[in-house]
Amino acid sequence: MDAVLKSLMERAKNEAEARTANRVGDRPSREDAEAAVRTLIAWAGDDPSREGLLDTPKRVVKAYEELFSGYRIPTESVLDRxxxxxxxxxxxxxxxxxxxxxxxxxxxxxxxxxxxxxxxxxxxxxxxxxxxxxxxxxxxxxxxxxxxxxxxxxxxxxxxxxxxxxxxxxxxxxxxxxxxxxxxxxxxxxxxxxxxxxxxxxxxxxxxxxxxxxxxx
The missing domain is CATH 3.30.1130.10 (GTP cyclohydrolase I, C-terminal domain/NADPH-dependent 7-cyano-7-deazaguanine reductase, N-terminal domain)
Structure with missing residues (x-):
């Protein structure tokens, strides 16, 4: 049991380090965002690993890229002409x-x-x-x-x-x-x-x- 727990902890540590390495500046990575969605699904009371929700984190993050795209538009470029x-x-x-x-x-x-x-x-x-x-x-x-x-x-x-x-x-x-x-x-x-x-x-x-x-x- 200790070996299994140690393996899980090591895996979690490696995943966290990989996500940190993929960050741009202080912005969380896509993997961080998808993990957060899975956490919210579980917190709401559902199982993020069931078939209907497996791809939901990816879809939510993709939707958020569109819904919050205003952060990535330079203000000065909109009225430059x-x-x-x-x-x-x-x-x-x-x-x-x-x-x-x-x-x-x-x-x-x-x-x-x-x-x-x-x-x-x-x-x-x-x-x-x-x-x-x-x-x-x-x-x-x-x-x-x-x-x-x-x-x-x-x-x-x-x-x-x-x-x-x-x-x-x-x-x-x-x-x-x-x-x-x-x-x-x-x-x-x-x-x-x-x-x-x-x-x-x-x-x-x-x-x-x-x-x-x-x-x-």
Whole structure:
């Protein structure tokens, strides 16, 4: 029995050393992540070695690579190209109904919704898809909705130096719907404004009216 125990301990030590050797910087290896998933499965009360769960750790880690890919995107690369051929256009540019899914940093369960982003350009504009990419970059991280809203507006403000930026994020949080208070359908709305949007209430109203499809006439 002692020999068997010693062999198991030696094997565990070797596996741990191998995982450590495969790490990039301080980031755990893929093997570490898969082992953690197996531990969670066992903690939940199931058998990670049964047929239906054998490949689950690999699938979860692969899914997490996609769900949290925002950590691997350099912020400065998303808005690195602008366009100057806009004539004398100097009014609001609005991209609304940008769908996203993110994960609550408190419980690691999803929250899903839409973001609406507007800005007043100064001589140059950015490709419309890049606004959506900014939203996606920050959504694909562990987040709070408030911080995500702030990150979106700060990134656009710093990169484009516009006369103003407006951001509205509305989402349903599964940490409220699936657990705890269990209130399905509850919506959380966050807004933040800079420049002209912050200083001129009429521009805030115009932004909100355009987002909601409400006529100002």
């Amino acid at each position: 602008t366009f100057g051929e806009i004539g004398n256009f100097d009014d609001m540019v609005l991209v609304k109904d940008i769908t996203f899914h993110s994960h609550c940093e408190h419980h690691m369960v999803p929250f899903v919704g839409k973001a609406h982003v507007a800005y007043f350009p100064v001589e140059r504009v950015v490709g419309l898809s890049k606004i959506a990419r900014v939203v996606d970059m920050f959504a694909r991280r562990l987040q709070t909705q408030e911080h995500m809203t702030s990150q979106i507006i700060s990134t656009i403000d710093e990169a484009l130096k516009p006369r103003g930026v407006a951001v509205m994020v509305e989402a349903e949080h599964m940490c409220m719907a699936m657990r705890g208070i269990q209130k399905q359908g509850a919506s959380t709305i966050t807004t933040q404004f800079t420049g002209l949007f912050r200083d001129d209430p009429q521009e805030q109203i115009r932004f909100l009216s355009l987002v909601r499809g409400v006529s100002l006439r």
